[in-house]
Amino acid sequence: MAMVMMAMSTYAQSNDNNGRVTFERLASYLDLTTAQYEPVKTAMAQFNSSMEAFYQLKDASKGAETWEKIQTRHKATMKKVLNEKQYDKYVKIFDSTVKNAAEDSMMVQQTAGKQIAEHM
Numbered sequence: 001m002a003m004v005m006m007a008m009s010t011y012a013q014s015n016d017n018n019g020r021v022t023f024e025r026l027a028s029y030l031d032l033t034t035a036q037y038e039p040v041k042t043a044m045a046q047f048n049s050s051m052e053a054f055y056q057l058k059d060a061s062k063g064a065e066t067w068e069k070i071q072t073r074h075k076a077t078m079k080k081v082l083n084e085k086q087y088d089k090y091v092k093i094f095d096s097t098v099k100n101a102a103e104d105s106m107m108v109q110q111t112a113g114k115q116i117a118e119h120m
Helices: 002-011 017-030 034-055 060-081 084-118
Strands: none
Touching: 017 034, 017 084, 034 060, 060 084
C-alpha cells in the first residue's frame, strides 16, 4: 500500500522541480483553464497531505479502508473542478498509476522474498 501511495505522490504538488514539471505536464494534458489551475493545484496538495498522514498510519488493518477514503475524496474534489472530459482523462491516469504502482510493489516484494530465501 505504501508503494501505491509513493507512486501517486508524483501527481501531488511538490516543492521540487520534478513535482512542478509533473504538475505542469498534468495541467497541459488535462488542458486546464486559468480558473482551474489553482483549484487543481490545491486538490493535489490536499491529496499529498492525506498521503503523508497515511504514511503515519499505525494500524495497518485500516490501510485499505483509509486509502479508499483518500481516493474517493480526491476524485470527488477533482470532479468538482474538472469538466467531464478532463475528469475522465484524469481518472484514467490516476487509476493506471495506482495499478502500475501496485504491480511494481508486488514485483519488489517478490524479488525481496526471493533474495531472503536465497540467503537462508
